[in-house]
Amino acid sequence: MTERKDAGEYRKELMTTREAGRLTRQEIEALAREAARVIPERVAYFAPKVGVTYGRITIRNQRSRWGSCSSKGNLNFNCLLMLAPPEVLDSVVVHELCHRLEMNHSKRFYAHVLRVYPDYYRDHKWLKEHGTELMRRMTG
Secondary structure: OOOOOOHHHHHHHHHHOOOOOOOOHHHHHHHHHHHHHHHHHHHHHHHHHHOOOOOOEEEEOOOOOOEEEOOOOOEEEEHHHHHOOHHHHHHHHHHHHHOOOOOOOOHHHHHHHHHHOOOHHHHHHHHHHHHHHHHOOOOO
């Protein structure tokens, strides 16, 4: 019987391999398990700072979105965020929580984001520069 790696071990391996190929189903499942543990903690941490409540949190393995917020306050997050630096994950969490205040990307929306997370643009830039590379790793 093969020894199973935990999500943290997968994350270390996956982050250090620059020219990495597609993730296996097992790797995606491990990332999703880690995300299901980590992301709700980060949402619970930031929600009071934003000043909002939220509904259900769902972890998905998507090819085009990092997160979303429904009009009912349900939050969706991509399990691939577990391969990004922790501060990038936090920036996505804050972004989605701020949609509870403004369901758009207006100046007012970004004012809320920056009030809670002043380094948002720095971390958003990381996602713009490296996100496509991470998304390409999702199995087809």
